[in-house]
Amino acid sequence: MRLTFTRICLALALASCSGRPAAPPEPRRTNDTARAKELMRAVQSAWRDAETLSVEMEESYAGHPERDRKRLLLKRPDRVRWDDPPEGKESNHYVFDGRNGWGFFDGKNSYTKHPGEAAWTDYDAGPLVSLFFQMDPDEILEESMMADEVAIRHDLLGEELCEIIRWKCPGLARNGEAELWIDSTSRPRRFYLAQTPYGMDPTDGQIKPFPQGRDSPRFFKTVDYVAIERSKPLSDDLFAFTPPPDAENKGADLLAAGTLAPVFEAVRLDGQVVRLSEFRGRPVLLNFWSAG
Numbered sequence: 001m002r003l004t005f006t007r008i009c010l011a012l013a014l015a016s017c018s019g020r021p022a023a024p025p026e027p028r029r030t031n032d033t034a035r036a037k038e039l040m041r042a043v044q045s046a047w048r049d050a051e052t053l054s055v056e057m058e059e060s061y062a063g064h065p066e067r068d069r070k071r072l073l074l075k076r077p078d079r080v081r082w083d084d085p086p087e088g089k090e091s092n093h094y095v096f097d098g099r100n101g102w103g104f105f106d107g108k109n110s111y112t113k114h115p116g117e118a119a120w121t122d123y124d125a126g127p128l129v130s131l132f133f134q135m136d137p138d139e140i141l142e143e144s145m146m147a148d149e150v151a152i153r154h155d156l157l158g159e160e161l162c163e164i165i166r167w168k169c170p171g172l173a174r175n176g177e178a179e180l181w182i183d184s185t186s187r188p189r190r191f192y193l194a195q196t197p198y199g200m201d202p203t204d205g206q207i208k209p210f211p212q213g214r215d216s217p218r219f220f221k222t223v224d225y226v227a228i229e230r231s232k233p234l235s236d237d238l239f240a241f242t243p244p245p246d247a248e249n250k251g252a253d254l255l256a257a258g259t260l261a262p263v264f265e266a267v268r269l270d271g272q273v274v275r276l277s278e279f280r281g282r283p284v285l286l287n288f289w290s291a292g
Contacts, residue, residue, distance in 0.1 A: 032152040036165040037137040039152075042186040044131055050230035051076055053132050056086070057125065062220035072125045074132045079239040082124065095239050102241040110248040111241070126180060126191025126223055157181055157189050191223040 047053060055072040073081040080096040091106045101114035130140050149168040154161060162181040181190035243249070265275040276284065 032165075033150040035152050036150050036167070039163060039165060039182050039186075040127070040131060040137040040140065043182065043188060044134055044137075046186045047132055047230060048134070050132075052230070052232055052234045053128070054227075054229040054232045054234070055125065055128060055225055056227040058224045058226055060222050060224075070124070072128060073234055073238060074129065075234050075236075075239060076133075078133065079236075080129065081238050093241075095241050097240050102243075104241060109244060109246065110250050111243050112250045113243075124223075126188065126225075128188060128225075131188075155181075157183070160184070160189065162189055187228060188225055190225065192221070194220045 053072075053074040055074075057070045057072065058067040059070055060067045069085045071081075071083040071086040073079075073083075078096065078098055080094070082094040084092045089107050092103070093105070094101065094103045096102075099115075102111060103114075104111040127140060151166045153164050153166060155164060156162070160183045162183050165180045165182070166177060168177050176193070176195045178193040179191070180188060181192075183189050261276060263276055265273055268274055
């Protein structure tokens with residue numbers, strides 16, 4: 001199973017959350033890829049003998065002070081479970097059982113099925129999935145994250161001095177950066193990202209990142225790893241899902257390769273209506289974006 005980073009562009013440095021003065025930032029170095037890989041391999045080494053990984057997270061967004069609780073469960077060789085939030089009547093779940101990915105909501109008689117591969121990216125939890133399943137850091141940095149610039153800096157997070165991997169990404173979302181904070185025990189502590197949203201340019205109908213400038217929209221997200229527990233007993237039942245007989249499949253199977261796209265229309269930023277039928281015979285890129 002190939003678990004990769006979403007190629008969405010990422011984010012600005014994050015100040016320390018401690019009330020103490022932050023450690024003075026080191027001069028930015030633009031060729032710290034070797035050190036970044038060394039830090040990632042140290043994390044992988046600490047987890048190499050762990051059968052499972054249980055991660056409790058708190059997620060927040062710029063402009064939204066609420067902190068959302070989420071949980072990530074991983075089990076070798078390739079099992080994944082994501083709970084958002086970990087419990088509650090409105091909890092959203094995703095599991096990969098080794099053959100299929102399943103998405104379902106508590107209290108709703110519906111689900112989505114993703115045959116053959118994990119419908120999962122490291123966008124939500126940072127690089128923990130790829131690191132736990134021992135993806136080579138060369139692949140993480142150079143292919144999955146599409147990094148064209150990597151830098152290392154140091155800063156305080158609470159009482160902990162962290163080494164921070166910071167990278168730029170020239171993928172689908174440009175002019176963005178991401179950060180992974182790692183403490184002195186090789187424990188990931190925080191993932192931070194920003195991206196420039198995309199929209200349709202009314203002058204030519206092309207999907208482009210919003211122009212950069214003072215008023216350019218930016219999306220910022222912080223994931224704090226509150227607790228990481230290795231080799232916690234996790235039942236295989238946590239990574240399985242059997243649809244109830246009368247449950248509705250919300251349509252992931254309908255999007256299989258070769259399936260005729262359904263007819264739909266959308267409104268551009270200039271108010272003009274665009275219909276899919278107008279592009280028959282031409283390649284069409286659909287970009288779905290949300291700030292949560």
